[in-house]
Amino acid sequence: MRIDILTVLPELIKSPFEASILKRAIEAGLVEVHFHNLRDYATGGYKAIDDTQFGGGAGMVMMIEPIDKCITKLKSQRNYDEVIYMTPDGERLNQGIANTVSLKENIIILCGHYKGVDQRVRDMFVTKEISIGDYVLSGGELGAAVLCDAIIRLIPGVLGNETSALTDSFQDNLLAPPIYTKPRDYKGFKVPPVLFSGNFPEIEKWREDQAYKRTEERRPDLLDD
Numbered sequence: 001m002r003i004d005i006l007t008v009l010p011e012l013i014k015s016p017f018e019a020s021i022l023k024r025a026i027e028a029g030l031v032e033v034h035f036h037n038l039r040d041y042a043t044g045g046y047k048a049i050d051d052t053q054f055g056g057g058a059g060m061v062m063m064i065e066p067i068d069k070c071i072t073k074l075k076s077q078r079n080y081d082e083v084i085y086m087t088p089d090g091e092r093l094n095q096g097i098a099n100t101v102s103l104k105e106n107i108i109i110l111c112g113h114y115k116g117v118d119q120r121v122r123d124m125f126v127t128k129e130i131s132i133g134d135y136v137l138s139g140g141e142l143g144a145a146v147l148c149d150a151i152i153r154l155i156p157g158v159l160g161n162e163t164s165a166l167t168d169s170f171q172d173n174l175l176a177p178p179i180y181t182k183p184r185d186y187k188g189f190k191v192p193p194v195l196f197s198g199n200f201p202e203i204e205k206w207r208e209d210q211a212y213k214r215t216e217e218r219r220p221d222l223l224d225d
Ligand code: ADE
Pocket: 086, 087, 088, 112, 130, 131, 132, 133, 134, 135, 136, 137, 138, 139, 140, 143, 144
């Protein structure tokens, strides 16, 4: 998979890719991540990438031309499956969306700033709009980092144990069950004995029951659909 991230603040989004699982995935060649500074595509003496709104109103708008130039250049080099725009009015990110996006070959992620991008960017180039939650961030970069983390960990080979992404919370619309490691008894807080019974069907059933119980208590909305 190849991800091209278009941003006015590359320094804001690079660090998650320089540590831990994302770094290892890149080093192993399982994913390529490229950052493009939209300022490099700005024209004119001031290298402006934003301007005031037509019709008036507070806040600057990201101009179409630098974005067009960057996307057009990338598209001349390869085909893209999606051009994703990070925006609070997009579709709310969930595990299903992460699963779908993780299967793509090449994607572009556009990070908005200021008030957002000129509507014509969305009309002309964007194929998917994603929000990471019902709150407004100062830019799309942190949302893009969240999206990238959620999709990259699903790429086969990225996680050590191939089955572990499949047992995450949400993969079956259930939250994950409680997990334990040594010691068996910590200051009187004990690990449920079934987990060291060696009876694997029983352990599996316990985990399913716990996942269901936890979902019912914390996120009953997940059980509705
Ligand atoms: N940009 C600003 N707020 C955002 C959000 N909630 N999700 C994605 N991108 C954003």
